[in-house]
Amino acid sequence: xxxxxxxxxxxxxxxxxxxxxxxxxxxxxxxxxxxxxxxxxxxxxxxxxxxxxxxxxxxxxxxxxxxxxxxxxxxxxxxxxxxxxxxxxxxxxxxxxxxxxxxxxxxxxxxx
Amino acid sequence: xxxxxxxxxxxxxxxxxxxxxxxxxxxxxxxxxxxxxxxxxxxxxxxxxxxxxxxxxxxxxxxxxxxxxxxxxxxxxxxxxxxxxxxxxxxxxxxxxxxxxxxxxxxxxxxxxxxxxxxxxxxx
Numbered sequence: 572x573x574x575x576x577x578x579x580x581x582x583x584x585x586x587x588x589x590x591x592x593x594x595x596x597x598x599x600x601x602x603x604x605x606x607x608x609x610x611x612x613x614x615x616x617x618x619x620x621x622x623x624x625x626x627x628x629x630x631x632x633x634x635x636x637x638x639x640x641x642x643x644x645x646x647x648x649x650x651x652x653x654x655x656x657x658x659x660x661x662x663x664x665x666x667x668x669x670x671x672x673x674x675x676x677x678x679x680x681x682x683x
Numbered sequence: 684x685x686x687x688x689x690x691x692x693x694x695x696x697x698x699x700x701x702x703x704x705x706x707x708x709x710x711x712x713x714x715x716x717x718x719x720x721x722x723x724x725x726x727x728x729x730x731x732x733x734x735x736x737x738x739x740x741x742x743x744x745x746x747x748x749x750x751x752x753x754x755x756x757x758x759x760x761x762x763x764x765x766x767x768x769x770x771x772x773x774x775x776x777x778x779x780x781x782x783x784x785x786x787x788x789x790x791x792x793x794x795x796x797x798x799x800x801x802x803x804x805x806x807x
Contacts, residue, residue, distance in 0.1 A: 574727070603792075605792040605793075607792065607793035607794070609728070609794070611728075616778055616796075616797040616798065616799055616800055617720075617728065617778070617794070617797050618796075618797070619793060619794065619795035619796070622783060622791070622792075622793035622795070623792070623793070628795060660727060660728050662728070662730070662793075662794070664792040669742075669744075669745055669748075670730055670742070670743070670744045670745065671733070671742055672718075672730040672733070672792070673730070674720075674727060674728040674729060674730060675727070676727055677727040677728070
């Protein structure tokens with residue numbers, strides 16, 4: 572099972588919206604609406620931002636939203652803020668495959 | 684509040700063993716599946732293993748299958764990762780993470796929260 576494909580970097584100015592893509596296959600992203608997204612600041616543990624494709628945990632800003640089309644999931648950050656600068660990872664459930672969970676390659680978000 | 688604290692990392696020679704622990708607090712540990720996820724220096728996240736809330740099911744990444752064993756002691760609110768036959772490529776920060784709650788016996792397919800991580804360095 573290969574890692575899900577994400578762009579290495581995405582950038583935007585404060586207040587803008589950006590979208591991070593996460594491309595998998597029909598065995599993972601395409602088969603399940605079970606993609607989660609994590610934010611990781613340098614030297615820190617990852618933090619859950621989106622689960623089950625589009626659900627936001629309590630305490631996560633509504634500027635973060637998730638969606639999916641076919642084998643590609645997306646994370647959109649609207650009203651970009653300086654604190655959003657971090658690495659972002661997607662993760663998909665892959666069913667009975669080995670491994671049952673596969674992470675994306677990660678995207679560095681830079682706020683210009 | 685919900686807290687996960689890993690321990691047991693360090694420097695170990697190739698071929699040797701190490702056991703990581705993850706102490707849980709602030710929630711009913713025995714009701715949740717638990718994961719280990721690792722991150723090599725400067726690299727992305729890699730899922731390692733998952734264990735059901737009662738230890739009845741365990742799954743592993745191909746890269747660690749046969750060498751690593753995930754286990755838990757619900758009486759001690761602690762998750763473990765026994766790592767044998769360690770290789771240089773196992774060098775990473777190891778995080779424990781709670782599986783999402785689904786209300787069923789199967790763990791939810793997300794990780795929240797995560798511990799702060801413990802660094803394992805495999806080097807001669």
